[in-house]
Amino acid sequence: MPEQSRNAKKRTAPPPQVTAPLLTLCVFVAMYFSRVLLVGMVEGGGLLLGVSVVQLLVLLLPCMLYYLLKGRKLASPIPFSPVTPRHLTLLLFGALTFVLGSLLLNFCFQYLSVPTADTAGFYAQLYTGDEGSLAGVLLAFVVIPAVCEEVLFRGVLFAEYRPMGEWNAVFMTALCFAMLHFSFSGFPVYLFAGLLLGVVTAASRSLVPAVLLHLLSNALSLFASDRFLRVILQKNGAFFVGFLLVLLFGAALFLFLYCVEHLFLYYAEHPPEDSLPPKSRTFASRVFLSPTFLLLCAVFFVLTLLPAGNGA
Numbered sequence: 001m002p003e004q005s006r007n008a009k010k011r012t013a014p015p016p017q018v019t020a021p022l023l024t025l026c027v028f029v030a031m032y033f034s035r036v037l038l039v040g041m042v043e044g045g046g047l048l049l050g051v052s053v054v055q056l057l058v059l060l061l062p063c064m065l066y067y068l069l070k071g072r073k074l075a076s077p078i079p080f081s082p083v084t085p086r087h088l089t090l091l092l093f094g095a096l097t098f099v100l101g102s103l104l105l106n107f108c109f110q111y112l113s114v115p116t117a118d119t120a121g122f123y124a125q126l127y128t129g130d131e132g133s134l135a136g137v138l139l140a141f142v143v144i145p146a147v148c149e150e151v152l153f154r155g156v157l158f159a160e161y162r163p164m165g166e167w168n169a170v171f172m173t174a175l176c177f178a179m180l181h182f183s184f185s186g187f188p189v190y191l192f193a194g195l196l197l198g199v200v201t202a203a204s205r206s207l208v209p210a211v212l213l214h215l216l217s218n219a220l221s222l223f224a225s226d227r228f229l230r231v232i233l234q235k236n237g238a239f240f241v242g243f244l245l246v247l248l249f250g251a252a253l254f255l256f257l258y259c260v261e262h263l264f265l266y267y268a269e270h271p272p273e274d275s276l277p278p279k280s281r282t283f284a285s286r287v288f289l290s291p292t293f294l295l296l297c298a299v300f301f302v303l304t305l306l307p308a309g310n311g312a
Helices: 002-012 015-038 045-067 083-113 134-164 166-179 187-204 208-223 227-235 237-268 281-286 291-305
Strands: none
Touching: 015 134, 015 281, 015 291, 045 134, 045 187, 045 291, 083 134, 083 208, 134 166, 134 187, 134 208, 134 281, 166 187, 166 237, 166 281, 166 291, 208 291, 237 281
């Protein structure tokens, strides 16, 4: 009887495409209202400490509770294979692709006179630069968000969606990652970053390269933003800069995809696991038309339109 009851629980447990968006939804709501609370710390002091603690609670605590509620077993293991020299070229060209792709997107926005949001991060925009040491700023706005967000998206969520197709996992985690920043104008940049981080995770079978790229992303967004692009545009003209960015981004993307293909071919010859994930198109409708994911999209639109979320 006990064994039969356990089997019944397994059969009635909701599938990952239902539960994973609910985890993201909880993080969305907690993150939105936590920022409302942190606004008061801008004038009162203690912003860096508050942001650090809040991010740990908002991003990591729901993951831990979700893991416990799932019986300490996700749909697949969290990708945490050791990084090998084989992954170094992937990381190098991934970083180049990310930097050049972000510059190209910002260039297109500026050239078309489309207003863009500050992509320094949901919490980083609260920082005025008048408080704390460089180490505190790096910890609060670069290190902690990179680690916590990657554990959530390329860790827990990727592991939940991967048995329904690796590319479904890549696209779904990228969409959720982009929505987490509550910005319509910044959505293309965040989506591009999420897709790149997802592909790196799928190709490396590890969370570490994605964390390293995310660290680079946060550092550039916080300290460089689009100032570098504006200076280059002023000195060289839009046509030359645009042509150069397209050329360099195309070359970097080609080399990055070559590294991805090389790793997947290696896995085909030396499978790292007993069973590979199924084709993504088989489960695409279940993943992207899940009622809880559609609810998540609706909540994203509502929170982003509200004053505290719009343009964040």
